[in-house]
Amino acid sequence: MSVKANLEDIAKAAGVSKMTVSRVLRGGTGFSRDTKDRVVKVAERLGYVPNRLAAAFGADQSGTLVGMCVPRLTSGLFGHVLDGVDRALSRLGYQLLIGANNHSADEEEAWIRQVIAWRPAGLILSGRTHTPGTVDLLRSAAAPVVEIWDLTTSPIDMSVGFSHFDCGAEMGQFLLRRGRRRAGYVGALARADVMGAARLEGFDATLSRAGHPLVAREILHDTPGFYAGYYGLETLLSRQPALDVVYFHNDEMAIGGMAYAQSRGLRVPEDIGIAGWGGMEAASILPRRLTTTVVTTTAIGKAAAEALVARLKGEAGQDVTVVPTRLEPGATG
Amino acid sequence: MSVKANLEDIAKAAGVSKMTVSRVLRGGTGFSRDTKDRVVKVAERLGYVPNRLAAAFGADQSGTLVGMCVPRLTSGLFGHVLDGVDRALSRLGYQLLIGANNHSADEEEAWIRQVIAWRPAGLILSGRTHTPGTVDLLRSAAAPVVEIWDLTTSPIDMSVGFSHFDCGAEMGQFLLRRGRRRAGYVGALARADVMGAARLEGFDATLSRAGHPLVAREILHDTPGFYAGYYGLETLLSRQPALDVVYFHNDEMAIGGMAYAQSRGLRVPEDIGIAGWGGMEAASILPRRLTTTVVTTTAIGKAAAEALVARLKGEAGQDVTVVPTRLEPGATG
């Protein structure tokens, strides 16, 4: 807590005023080289640690605190986004305040309410589904906000992402081209995950238009990991064995599904096709490269951070940034 | 930034003093039920958002900011630790300030220097290797510090983790019991990752004592992911084909290694054994369950948060908490 020296102490020891010390330490102007050297030396000797609490409070804005809220901390994809954001922001001296909302708009609102109290310079949120209370809060806070992952044409402020609906639609088209006609879907988190739901919608819509609608779907209430994929496929096939391809909520679940298929002696892709989403590293090195949609997660984080910083610097940034996704044909679809 | 209403505004509108509003809103005592209801109603009507910057500054301590520094944000394991910490802390109203140090003690110091300026209530650091500057900084800040992952018998303050040396030693013993005699090692990050190095040391020491020292090692300068495991094993085997088991830096690399082995037609575990470390979910559902050391990552996060909170509440917590690890025999070793 109380770190010994403050500006006053340095000022006294260096024989100047507090204000001069403040100017020197922040690299401003209006002091001689001589004064600067003296102040810097004294500050170092006293082990001065600035008090940002005071600085931010005095200036009525935190200046360097950025809040970021993700659905889950345990997803590999979010880790990469976080990494992209952190690299871009920490280089510029910003601090990252993070939280998880567990795919709940209400938890997100609660988190934002806490974080807004710190007067952050900006916020990065996941998804485009927010409570009315959240929107009010953000509007009155007047801090820059970037919504990431799911593209929205009318963002609260800025938006970085892509269309999940289109991802699903594109995968649907691809699998139809590969001759698949009886598709199933294995998801997770039920309706909590709006983005996964959008992919499913896009997928289903495309298949239906082509006259081969989704044959079966299994949406678990579990976290979308390997286990859920494994058991999800088991359940799906027990209900509806005659499927020629299964689209999974994400790559982790798809890999779990592949493990199940192999354990049942089903050949992939001959007996059953498997497709995922997300583009996790493991998926590209498995014995058979997974058919999936690769999302450039780090790019999302980087773009979000850059959009935020541009806004903070008063530069006119883009309101909506589209980050490309790429359908990786792979060998399992 | 400027959120409209402050205590003064509420005070005026409710016909009481600022101080009374402060007490009501913080749930203190010294006001009538009548006053309380009035104040709460007014605060709500004005959409009051407390200013923690001011509160923390005024009280000369942040109260609810906790800093956490991890080596990399992109590791699946750290995501789980983060999750454990976040769950435990957010429930108690703390905010998490995170950063990555890229396995560099200098970057860690730089990060701490930034974060200390916010006068955090506590800090969670990874590993036990810190610069002298860091130690000074922490001592003068006098904030509770928890070092996680690698157990140290003389922590700066508190420590939660286990011995990486012992993990390596245990795996060495296990592989010897399975009859392995010509072991190799594939690691990453060179000497930057002290913990991985400790596992290697423990592994090597055990093998040497048994008279079957490590035959070859390959330590990449890459991030320890699937690709690094794949190419690491390729390189290792090209130099020294006659290995009967390979110990990997972590599970991700081990899975990459398995992929390489399969691509070369090597049977696991008949032709070559593979062992990992960490216990990632994928490893337990692969066609053959990976031989590895399972680390209860979420437990580390939870324990770290709890130790911190205990200290903050003035309770006498344990200085050193040992989190168990479990050698998972698997089917690949």
Place this chain on the structure above:
DNA sequence: TGCGTCAGGTTTACCGGTAACGTAGCCTAG
């Protein structure tokens, strides 16, 4: 009647910076 006590407040003094403004001394151009 006088006094202590307590609920239910109010007042005051900070916390450590920063913005805005003031000013002394010196230089330079007209």
Place this chain on the structure above:
DNA sequence: CTAGGCTACGTTACCGGTAAACCTGACGCA
């Protein structure tokens, strides 16, 4: 030689809370 400008500072006020000290009227009670 003097107005105006620049450099290098110093002064003052304020950000929005909180702790601590201080009031005040009502009530109980000897």
